[in-house]
């Protein structure tokens with residue numbers, strides 16, 4: 001099983017950015033532990049991050065064209081703004097789970113709405129970086 005894990009803007013600064021909200025783990029830590037869990041479960045994890053909306057759109061297309069089995073996506077701030085990412089996910093057959101480290105529903109009202117959630121299998125939020133692993137396990141054990 002081949003899984004693409006996509007991360008949106010500012011997540012490259014995980015560990016340094018607002019640690020009281022997002023914790024002290026870095027994105028590299030998240031990447032390494034997700035790859036390790038993937039290995040245990042027999043899944044190959046292709047982990048990526050971009051601060052650019054169009055690059056994330058291109059990667060979603062690539063997941064379809066290169067026949068990935070699933071997408072785990074933390075769209076970060078694009079969750080709340082991006083019709084382009086929603087359309088990209090709506091236009092492919094690869095299933096996606098949306099992940100947020102923080103509980104977006106407990107925060108500012110502008111974070112309560114996700115453009116992507118309606119085109120995803122589900123959303124995991126508020127469980128910290130553990131959410132990535134839960135999404136992975138859910139796809140592998142489906």
Ligand code: DQA
Nearest residue numbers: 074075076077100101102111
């Ligand atoms: C986030 C939540 C978003 O609202 C925010 O813009 C992020 C990170 C999270 O993982 O909790 O950058 O997606």
